[in-house]
Amino acid sequence: MNSVRLCSIPGIGAMLLLGVFSGGAFAALPKVDDLPGPLVSAAWLHDHAQSVQIVDLRDDPDSLGNEPKYDTENGKKVLDQIGGHIPDALSVNFWALREQRKIDGKTLDFQFPTAEEFQTVMQTSQLENNKSIVIVPTGDQDISLQEAAFLALELQVYGVPADQVAILNGGTHAWIAAGYPVVVDAVVPMTSSHWTVESTHTNLIVHTAQVQAAQKAGKLLLDARPLSEFIGVSRSPVIAELGRIPGAEAMPAEALYFRAEDGSWRFMQADRYKAVLAALRLDTAKPSIVYCNTGQYAAGAWFILHRIMGLNRVREYTGSIYAWEHHGLPVVGL
Known part of the structure; x- marks a missing residue:
């Protein structure tokens, strides 16, 4: 696993669990x-x-x-x-x-x-x-x-x-x-909390075999990477081949976010996304699977479709092309 540093920011102590x-x-x-x-x-x-x-x-x-x-x-x-x-x-x-x-x-x-x-x-x-x-x-x-x-x-x-x-x-x-304060205190390790996984909803994600089945069933497969990667003129360093999963349609990352006047990058509102997807001629009434290189671009697309637009039949292929290539499956480009 990558070397990481996980900790809490000072100013919050462990929350007390009180039984009344x-x-x-x-x-x-x-x-x-x-x-x-x-x-x-x-x-x-x-x-x-x-x-x-x-x-x-x-x-x-x-x-x-x-x-x-x-x-x-x-x-x-x-x-x-x-x-x-x-x-x-x-x-x-x-x-x-x-x-x-x-x-x-x-x-x-x-x-x-x-x-x-x-x-x-x-x-x-x-x-x-x-x-x-x-x-x-x-x-x-x-x-x-x-x-x-x-x-x-x-x-x-x-x-x-x-x-x-x-x-x-x-x-x-x-x-x-917006003028609100930030602090730059040193980050120090703190004791762990008692957070637990209380249930799982793995229906939100799919694996390679499910993507192959979705291809055959004609379900919407959305590529959430930049357009240059979708058409196959550039690629991420973690991906071996240029191109996309066969049958995928483009939901390009550069069309999904905007830079506000204050310089911050932001999501748009649901009505704006409806217009964007209509311009891209994407039929979001269909069940859809979003993918990218390793799952990150796709997560943004999933959040837009599922959370902001309220579409319930949206799942993410978490392994994306990285896993697709591992299984020896083809990609297509120009």
């Missing part, structure tokens, strides 16, 4: 605080920070301790690069959300974690059950939104109800740009 007795029986658990939808704004999170679990997710945990960097444009101070983190946030290293294991005698990276593996990561990050979660990407690049969507997918697969998980649209970048 009434007539010799435990009182009902408190109601989980409602989220307004799959996306929240910086203003909403600022007003509700004490009632949700804020989970900072990034692929460079060292940046948690850096100061934000600013530039000057037309005489105005603008945020150039984020630094620090939202006060009292928990911390998850994106690379801890993937595993390395041997399959058929080959060592494969980027594997979807087992329930036990995922539970360990969440416990190390001090997540608690039965409290709403707001995932905070950096917002500096569109890839950070896909990383946040990947965690949202794993949380939903491993039992967290969809309506208990949201993403801060624009991430830490939007938070800082």
Whole structure:
């Protein structure tokens, strides 16, 4: 497995689990605080920070301790690069959300974690059950939104109800740009929580054999990579061949996110995505499977289709082309 550093950000201690007795029986658990939808704004999170679990997710945990960097444009101070983190946030290293294991005698990276593996990561990050979660990407690049969507997918697969998980649209970048504070305290290890996988929903993900069956059944197979990779003029370094899975249609990553006036990268709203997909002539009324190279671009597409647009028959091929090639299956290009 990749070398990662998992820890919690100071300012949050271990949450106390209190049993309130009434007539010799435990009182009902408190109601989980409602989220307004799959996306929240910086203003909403600022007003509700004490009632949700804020989970900072990034692929460079060292940046948690850096100061934000600013530039000057037309005489105005603008945020150039984020630094620090939202006060009292928990911390998850994106690379801890993937595993390395041997399959058929080959060592494969980027594997979807087992329930036990995922539970360990969440416990190390001090997540608690039965409290709403707001995932905070950096917002500096569109890839950070896909990383946040990947965690949202794993949380939903491993039992967290969809309506208990949201993403801060624009991430830490939007938070800082809105004038809210960040802290750059040193990140220190803390004791684990008792978060557990209470159920699994593996129907949200598929494996290679299911993709092959979907091909034969005429189901919609969506390639969520950049268009140049879909048509086969470029490829990711982790992929051996140029091209796409036969029968796939393009849902290009560059059409799915936008950069706001404050410089943060954001998801669009459902009506905008409907227009985008119509322009791409994608029939989302069909059951669909999204894929990419290793599952990250696809997670962003899954979040858009399933969470933002409310389409229920959407699954992710978590192994994507990386696994497809491992099975010796062909790709097609120009």
